[in-house]
Amino acid sequence: MRLARVLSAACCAAALWAGSAAAEGRPDPASAARAASAQLEKAALELQGAVDARDRVKALTETIRAYEAGLEAMRDGLRRAAMREAQLSRKLQAREGEIAQLMGVLLTIETAPPPVLMLHPQGPLGSARSGMILAEVTPALNTQAQRLREDLDEVQTLRLLQQNAAKTLEEGLAGVQQARSALSQAIADRTDLPRRFTADPVRTAILISSTETLDGFASGLAEITDEEIPESHADITTRKGQLALPVQGVILHRAGEADAAGIKRAGIVVAARPRALVTAPAPATIRYRGPLLDLGNVVILEPQPDMLIILSGLAExxxxxxxxxxxxTPVGLMGGEVPEIGAILSLSGDGTGTERSETLYIEVREGGSPVDPETWFRTDKDG
Structure with missing residues (x-):
């Protein structure tokens, strides 16, 4: 009776394990983290070539983008690795009893004398059924033992990967910082850009001091120069709805949505990581750049006549x-402090987006009036 009950329990446990493993699927976060590491190594090589490139600004911009993508992928890979490790640990812990029970079955089978195995309370028919159960259970037990070994190996691999990630992250963060510094110098040295007008600092200061709203400042932009601004024939209407966001990030507030303070704005707010690069989403004339009102540093771009793209909240x-x-073309950097390695690793299992601590406000104006930026920018409108 005891052996029959144990064998029956073993069959149930084996079926449970097999069904669970089939339903779970087997994602591979370790491969994702390794791919991110390769991205960062590639970015490091690009940085070496960018310093001596003919168009240093373009090369360094691409390098910074590569670093940002690699660091993003590394954070995501580590987060997935931490989640997978926790899942496996919970799974193994929850099945300690089942494992012990299965080990007991194996021990009983191995140590019980042959005469005992031949006896069954139900006679020869019961003994035959027990033999059939043993024949079915033994392969299942071997399969589950193999899966257990695979789970334990995966836990060890994931833990080792997370331990080794610190060095990769440190090198990546150092590399992107070096690239940002080189980019700032390359932009300061640039002399090849065409110019539509030259702003008068006195007129600009007067306009800033005489306006109290972004709307008023945008309407008076023609006053920052004492010369007539040549007409532009640029046209980006064919790209409406397809412009990439100026910064890598996620939409925090859409146009007309109230923020935490209950304030509604005509533009969108994008959450980005500290020191993220901000670039021009289309060819454009810089109509203004610098501090403005209570908006922090602002960049106003004119990609075509009677259209302005306003970016505010930059640190540089x-x-x-x-x-x-x-x-x-880079137009600035987001503010904030890049987290230390330990903080980044501790966020690897977070996934709540709290690491995107900086916000970029994007407003689009056509004919002097704000329009929903999402009519121009490619965003996840269902997110």
Whole structure:
């Protein structure tokens, strides 16, 4: 009776394990983290070539983007690895009893004398059934033992990966910082950009002091120079709805949505990581860049006549008013402090987005009036 009950329990446990393993699937976060490490190594090589590139600004911009993508992928890979490790640990802990029971079955089978195995309370028919159960259970037990070994190996691999990630992250963060410094210098040295006008600092200061709203300042932009601004024939209407966001991030507030303080704005707010690069989403003229009202540093771009893209909340701004810049040209950096390695690793299991601590406000104006930026920018409108 005891052996029959134990064998029956073993069959149930084996079936439970097999069904669970089939339903779970087997994602591979370790591979994702390794791929991110390769991205960062590639970015490091790109940095070496960017310093001596003919178009250093473009090369360094691409390098910083590569670093940002690699660091993003590394954070995601580590988060997935931590989640997978926790899942496996919970799974193994929850099945300690089942494992012990199965080990007991194996021990009983191995140690019980042959005569005992031949006896069954139900006679020869019961003994035959027990033999059939043994024949079915033994392969299942071997399969589950193999899965257990695989789970334990995966836990060990994931823990080792997370331990080794610190060095990769440290090198990546150092590399992107070096690239940002080189980019700032390359932009300061640039002399090849065409210029539509030269801003007058006195007129600009007067306009700033005489306006109290972004709307008023945008309406008076023509007053920052004493010369007539040449007409632009640029046209990006065919790209409506397809412009990339100026910064890598996620939509925090859409146009017209109230923020935590209950304030509704005409533009969108994008949550980004500290020191993220901000670039021009289209070829444009820089109409203004610098501090403005209570908006922090602001960059106002004119990609076509009667259209302005306003970016505010940057810590650093690049370029000069009047310059005509190509698409993808850096216009600034987000603020904030890059977390220490330990903080980044501790966030690897978070996934709540709290690491995107900086916000970029994006407003689009056509004919002097705000329009929903999402009619121009490519965003996840269902997110």
């Amino acid at each position: 701004v690049y370029g000069e008013a009047g310059q005509v810049i190509p698409e993808g």
